[in-house]
Amino acid sequence: MKSYILFLVCCLASVELLFGQLxxxxxxxxxxxxxxxxxxxxxxxxSALQTGVITNEDGFFVINYANQGxxxxxxxxxxxxxxxxxxxxxxxxxxxxxxxxxILEEEVTSLQGVEVRGQRKLIQxxxxxxxxxxxxxxxxxGSTALQLLERSPGVILDQYNNTFSLNGKSGxxxxxxxxxxxxxxxxxIAMLNGMSANTIERIELLTNPSARYDVDxxxxxxxxxxxxxETLGIRGNLNLSTGYGKGVKQTTGLSLNYGGERSTIFGSYxxxxxxTFSGFRGVGVSEIPVLGGNTAIDFTSRTQQINRNHNLxxxxxxxxxxxxxxxxxxxxxQSRPLVxxxxxxxxxxxxxxxxxxxxxxxxxxxxxxxTSSVYYEKTGEKNSFMITGDYINYNxxxxxxxxxxxxxxxxxxxxxxSEIYNNGNxxxxxxxxxxxxxxxxxxxxxxxxxxxxxxxxxxxxNTVNDARIEILEGDEFVPDDRFISTLENKETIGAAYAxxxxxxxxxxxxxxxxxxxxxxxxxxxxTLDRSFEKLFPSFFATHAFSDTTALNFAYNKxxxxxxxxxxxxxxxxxxxxxxxxxxxxxxxxITDNISLTYNNKSFSISLLAAxxxxxxxxxxxxxxxQSNLAVVAPVNMEYQRNIDxxxxxxxxxxxxxxxxxxxxxxxxxxxxxxTDERITHDYIHYNFNGSQTMRLPANLSLEISGWxxxxxxxxxxxxxGFGILNVGVKKEFKNGSSLQxxxxxxxxxxxxxxxxxxxxxxxxxxxxxxxxxxxxxxSRIFRVSYTYPFGNKKVKEARGKTGADTEKSRx
Numbered sequence: 001m002k003s004y005i006l007f008l009v010c011c012l013a014s015v016e017l018l019f020g021q022l023x024x025x026x027x028x029x030x031x032x033x034x035x036x037x038x039x040x041x042x043x044x045x046x047s048a049l050q051t052g053v054i055t056n057e058d059g060f061f062v063i064n065y066a067n068q069g070x071x072x073x074x075x076x077x078x079x080x081x082x083x084x085x086x087x088x089x090x091x092x093x094x095x096x097x098x099x100x101x102x103i104l105e106e107e108v109t110s111l112q113g114v115e116v117r118g119q120r121k122l123i124q125x126x127x128x129x130x131x132x133x134x135x136x137x138x139x140x141x142g143s144t145a146l147q148l149l150e151r152s153p154g155v156i157l158d159q160y161n162n163t164f165s166l167n168g169k170s171g172x173x174x175x176x177x178x179x180x181x182x183x184x185x186x187x188x189i190a191m192l193n194g195m196s197a198n199t200i201e202r203i204e205l206l207t208n209p210s211a212r213y214d215v216d217x218x219x220x221x222x223x224x225x226x227x228x229x230e231t232l233g234i235r236g237n238l239n240l241s242t243g244y245g246k247g248v249k250q251t252t253g254l255s256l257n258y259g260g261e262r263s264t265i266f267g268s269y270x271x272x273x274x275x276t277f278s279g280f281r282g283v284g285v286s287e288i289p290v291l292g293g294n295t296a297i298d299f300t301s302r303t304q305q306i307n308r309n310h311n312l313x314x315x316x317x318x319x320x321x322x323x324x325x326x327x328x329x330x331x332x333x334q335s336r337p338l339v340x341x342x343x344x345x346x347x348x349x350x351x352x353x354x355x356x357x358x359x360x361x362x363x364x365x366x367x368x369x370x371t372s373s374v375y376y377e378k379t380g381e382k383n384s385f386m387i388t389g390d391y392i393n394y395n396x397x398x399x400x401x402x403x404x405x406x407x408x409x410x411x412x413x414x415x416x417x418s419e420i421y422n423n424g425n426x427x428x429x430x431x432x433x434x435x436x437x438x439x440x441x442x443x444x445x446x447x448x449x450x451x452x453x454x455x456x457x458x459x460x461x462n463t464v465n466d467a468r469i470e471i472l473e474g475d476e477f478v479p480d481d482r483f484i485s486t487l488e489n490k491e492t493i494g495a496a497y498a499x500x501x502x503x504x505x506x507x508x509x510x511x512x513x514x515x516x517x518x519x520x521x522x523x524x525x526x527t528l529d530r531s532f533e534k535l536f537p538s539f540f541a542t543h544a545f546s547d548t549t550a551l552n553f554a555y556n557k558x559x560x561x562x563x564x565x566x567x568x569x570x571x572x573x574x575x576x577x578x579x580x581x582x583x584x585x586x587x588x589x590i591t592d593n594i595s596l597t598y599n600n601k602s603f604s605i606s607l608l609a610a611x612x613x614x615x616x617x618x619x620x621x622x623x624x625x626q627s628n629l630a631v632v633a634p635v636n637m638e639y640q641r642n643i644d645x646x647x648x649x650x651x652x653x654x655x656x657x658x659x660x661x662x663x664x665x666x667x668x669x670x671x672x673x674x675t676d677e678r679i680t681h682d683y684i685h686y687n688f689n690g691s692q693t694m695r696l697p698a699n700l701s702l703e704i705s706g707w708x709x710x711x712x713x714x715x716x717x718x719x720x721g722f723g724i725l726n727v728g729v730k731k732e733f734k735n736g737s738s739l740q741x742x743x744x745x746x747x748x749x750x751x752x753x754x755x756x757x758x759x760x761x762x763x764x765x766x767x768x769x770x771x772x773x774x775x776x777x778x779s780r781i782f783r784v785s786y787t788y789p790f791g792n793k794k795v796k797e798a799r800g801k802t803g804a805d806t807e808k809s810r811x
Contacts, residue, residue, distance in 0.1 A: 020090040022063040024099030026055050026075060033059030034104055037077040044070045044087045048655050065090065073099065080104040123153065123648065123660055125604050127511075127540055127552060129206040129220065130648070134197060135227075137691070137703060143783075144272070145195035145224060147744070151726070152203055153648070153662035153689040155222065156709045157189075163618065163714070166219040167207060167646060167664050167687075169610065170714075171560035171589060173217030176224045176331060179371050179390055179437075180214055191333050191369055192224075195311055196270040198239040198253050198787070201227040208540070208554040208595060211497040211513025212441075212453065215536045218560045218591035218612055226313050226331065227255070227268070234258050235791035239270075243783035245744075245775045247275025247304070251785075262319040267312075274307040276775045284756065284768030288630055296348040297768075301341060308336040324378040331371045339363040339400070354409040355416060363400035369393070383444040390437040401426040420629075424472035425480075435461040454498040463489040487524065494518040499538070507545070513538040519561060528567055528584050534559070552597040562586040562616060566634045578621075578630040587614040587636050602650040608643070608666070615640045617715030620674055621756065623763045630764055637715065638671040638678075642685075656695040663688035668712070675716055677760045686710045699732040716762060720753035724776065737788040744783070745776030 022041070026034040039061045040052035050071065055061045073085040083104055088097060124131040132152050134140050140148065150157050154167040163185065164172040174181045174188060181188055206213065206221040213221060236256040243249035255268035280301040287294050310333070317327035343359040375388040403424045408414050415421070441455035469483035499513030515538070520531040538556040545551070567582050590613050597606040618634040644666030651659040669682035691705035708723030728742035750773065757767035775781065 020065050020068075020095035020097075022061075022065065022073065022097050022099065024061060024102055026059045026061070026102045026104060028080075028104055029106065033057070034077060034080070035059060037075055037080070037104070039063065040074050041065060041071050042074055044072050075102060075104065077104065079107055081107050123602070123650075123662075125599055125602070125648065127542065127554070128208050128210060129204065132203040132205065134200055134203055137693075137705070140197045140200075143197040143742075144193050144274075145197055145200060146189060146192040148197045148200060148203060149192065149222065150724070151689070151691075151705055151707065152205060152222075154205065154207075154646070154664060154687065156687060156707075164222070166205065166222065167608065167644065169219035169612075169642065171218035171558075171591070171612075171616070173214060173221045174224070175221055176371060177226055177329070177373070178223060179373065179392060180216065181369075181371075181392075190307070190335055190337060190367060193274070193307065193309075193335075195309070195333060196239070196251055196253050196272055198237070198251075199227050199255065199268045199270060199311065199313060201225050208556055208593065209538075209558075210511065210540065210556070211499045211515040211536065211538045212455065214495070215515060215517055215558050216561060218558045218589055218593075218610075218615070220558075233791065236789070238788045238790070239785065240787075241783055241785035243781060245779045245781035246277035247306075247775075249274050249781070249783065257791075264317045265315070267314045269313075270309075270311040272307070272309045272311075274309075276305050276307065277778060278303045278305070278772070278774050279778065280770065280772045282768050282770030284766060284770075286630070286768075287765040293350050294765075295350070298346040300344045303339065303341040305340075306338040308338075310334045323380060324376070326374070326376040328374045329372070331369075333367075333369045335365070335367040337363070337365045337367070339365070356407040356409075356411075357421075358405045358407070359402060360404075361400055361402045363398055365396070365398040367394075367396045367398075369395075382446075383442070385443075386441045388437075388439045388441075390435075390439075392433075392435040392437075394431070394433040396429070396431045398429045399427065422471050424477075425469050426472075426477055427467070427469045427483075429465075429467040431463070431465045433461060433463045435459060449503040451501045452498070453500070455496070457493075457495040459491075459493045461491045461493075463487075463491070465489075489524075490522045492518075492520045507543055509542045509544075511538075511540040517559075521567075523567075532561075532588060534590075548601045550599050552595075552599065554593075554595045554597070556593050558591050558593065560589040560591075560616060562588065562634065566616070566618075578632055581631045581633045583633045583635060585636075586616065586634060589614045589616055589636070591615075602648070602660075604648045606644075606646040608646055608664075610642050612640045614638070615670070617717075619717070620715045621763045621766055622674055630766070635674040635715065638673050640668065640670040642666050642668045657692070659690070659692040661688065661690045670713070672716055672760070675760050675762060679760050681713070681759055683711070683713065685712050701730045701732075703728045703730075713759075716756070716759050718755045718758045720755075722750060722752050724750045735788075737786065740783075740785045740787075742783045742785070744781040746780055748777055748780060750774055751777045 026037050026039070028034055033055075035055055035057045037055045037059075038052060039055060041050040041063060042048065043050055050067065051063065051065060053061050053063055068090050070087050070089050072087050074082060076082040081104065083102055085099070124133065130153065132148075134148050137151075146157070149155050149164070156165045157163075163170055164174065166172045202225050204221070204223040204225065206223065207219070209215075209221050234256065236254065239251065239253035241249070241251040249272075251270065251272040253268065253270035255266070257266040258264070282299045283297070285294060285296050312332040313330075315327065315329035317325060319325045339362065341361040343357070343361070345355075345357040345359070347355040347357065349355070370393045371390070372392075373388060373390045375386060377384065377386040401424070404422060406414060406416055406421060415423070437457065437459040439455065439457040441453070443451065443453045445451045465485065465487045467483075467485045469480055470477035471480045472478075495515060495517045497513060497515040499511060501509065501511045503509045515536045516533070517536065518531070518533040522529050536557045536559070539554070541553045543551045566586050567584050591610055593608070593610045595606050595608045597604055614636045616634055617637055619632055620635045622631045622633050622635065644664050646664040647662070649661045651661070653659060663686065665684075665686040667682060667684050669680065671680045672678055687707070687709040689705075689707040691703060694702045696702060704725070704727050706723060706725035708721065710721040712719050724745045725747055726742065726744050727746055728740060730738055730740045732738045752772045753770070754772070755769050756762055757765070
């Protein structure tokens with residue numbers, strides 16, 4: 001055994017000799033050691049950074065380096081002049097150079113302030129997911145929050161079905177500054193489309209949230225974190241953007257921040273105007289009896305929408321003492337969409353004559369959203385306590401008016417006999433949601449190896465929806481009892497969680513969490529009332545092979561609850577052949593997620609598995625026992641299972657050229673319950689996201705980014721693959737300002753194709769093929785943006801984490 005140990009020691013000693021070695025010490029002009037100075041090796045003469053270390057507390061450094069060539073040593077530290085060595089050559093494996101004492105001279109230049117500038121990585125991996133530092137992207141300026149999400153790795157926005165998916169799975173909780181946005185997904189998309197990306201600091205994609213987070217969203221959580229600068233004095237940014245696609249785009253934004261010794265005030269305001277366009281076409285056959293049996297249908301829709309959006313973000317933080325602070329913030333969004341839609345339906349009946357229906361819709365909406373928060377935090381040497389209170393209000397008013405005209409096969413106008421063909425109708429829909437949340441969190445450090453964390457959370461919400469459609473009879477609009485719905489819903493959610501972090505050894509760390517949630521919904525129609533309670537465990541284990549390499553295991557259980565519109569039994573007019581409706585029989589979906597991830601620096605590869613019971617598929621064709629019309633409604637599937645491989649691959653082609661690639665490949669299997677035949681189906685699905693950034697001379701940078709998702713299924717509906725490619729160029733000036741030019745969807749490829757009736761017989765035997773195209777499917781979108789920073793650039797001394805930051809993100 002002794003000889004074996006001696007052999008290992010000799011091997012380790014020989015490994016040491018395989019490297020060239022640089023040693024030395026750093027002192028100031030008085031001979032005092034300089035600690036934590038940056039010691040870096042650069043190749044000569046191209047000055048490309050090779051490696052580096054920092055000096056220890058005694059000013060010493062040792063660098064082992066394997067490459068041969070000519071190099072130079074550079075040492076720098078704030079408040080000292082940078083020191084550069086003469087070029088030297090490493091020519092052999094036994095090379096050793098002793099720099100002895102290196103003296104750093106103090107920088108005596110008087111400065112008005114110090115500007116710290118750095119380039120964050122675009123994507124950072126964490127135990128619970130990943131962080132997208134969106135301001136590191138050339139494409140951010142002039143974009144909207146919705147476009148940022150579309151470009152985020154693994155995030156797919158289906159604008160036709162109004163759904164988000166994360167790594168190929170639906171059921172995603174959207175949060176802003178850590179606050180869940182519990183509003184209808186279509187309205188949430190409209191709100192994000194009016195929110196400027198200039199005011200967003202980062203996007204957190206939490207695919208493995210721990211017990212401290214809400215358990216909503218089977219696919220995970222997308223948290224949008226707004227920007228907030230830490231400065232002494234006044235600092236601000238002015239953002240101007242203009243663009244054109246099928247219509248004009250314009251964004252103007254101003255942010256101001258004031259930092260004192262104890263208090264910080266920050267705020268931003270953005271106005272955006274977007275004249276956008278979208279189109280839809282569906283062709284197929286249906287056996288709906290009200291149309292006289294088997295009918296060929298060719299339906300086309302074109303929509304122009306003018307969005308006017310106001311966004312205001314305000315905040316205040318005050319440091320009461322070295323251990324306590326409080327703060328308040330408010331985020332207000334208002335969107336005023338003006339919608340003009342023209343529909344053309346061609347119906348070729350077997351029994352009745354040919355019919356051409358021209359339908360024009362005009363709507364003028366007003367959507368408002370307020371998210372406000374206050375907090376108090378107290379931190380000690382081993383523990384911290386935080387209490388936060390939130391109030392969220394969402395109000396949506398979307399009146400519209402529809403005019404219908406009918407023509408025969410010769411193009412002559414006529415009035416069909418059936419009552420489903422009205423000449424006009426007008427709709428009123430107002431939704432008001434109020435949510436109050438109170439949350440308490442406590443953390444305690446037991447020792448160097450263990451810590452505990454726990455908290456309770458309660459939320460109360462009240463939702464009122466008033467929707468009705470009036471039918472034009474003669475010259476007057478008359479209420480139609482079939483299309484009147486007044487729905488009130490009160491929701492109570494209570495939660496408590498506890499988790500512990502424990503270091504089993506220096507390399508192995510685990511976290512065990514448990515969250516209890518109680519959910520109760522009371523409707524004015526008590527047949528819809530429901531309550532639910534369940535335990536949701538989470539477990540993480542990390543084994544570190546080195547400072548840059550680790551293996552992570554994660555497990556969690558999550559839930560996707562049906563929202564009030566999913567459960568309501570009202571009917572909404574969709575056209576002569578169909579209506580939209582909710583489904584009072586919907587069950588919440590429960591998912592178990594397991595992942596195993598290997599990380600090496602920024603590279604990662606994961607094996608993911610999920611089992612989802614009662615997954616919710618929206619916009620499925622079903623029958624209504626009370627009518628012969630098709631009803632488009634959400635339904636539960638029996639299950640959906642998937643196994644995926646996900647990877648993040650950073651590639652440095654050169655010191656000025658970086659590429660980042662993300663992708664997911666896996667197999668899905670699900671079982672349908674709403675079709676005539678309850679079939680199972682499996683398929684292979686993949687998606688990828690990539691970007692490359694080139695830093696060019698003259699402070700220019702170029703970014704090319706794109707994403708693609710393959711064919712997939714939403715219930716029984718097959719969605720064809722779709723994707724997009726974007727490009728942007730940015731010029732930075734010495735005063736800190738920047739000018740950017742960007743093109744969205746340079747190949748006009750964003751067309752979302754879908755098919756009904758491909759797996760099995762749908763209700764009424766519907767077989768349809770269609771395509772939905774947002775604006776970029778018709779026209780490339782060009783944008784020019786300018787950003788100008790002003791005010792004090794001195795960095796504020798950090799006092800540690802604030803309560804607001806804790807509530808926004810625990811990463």
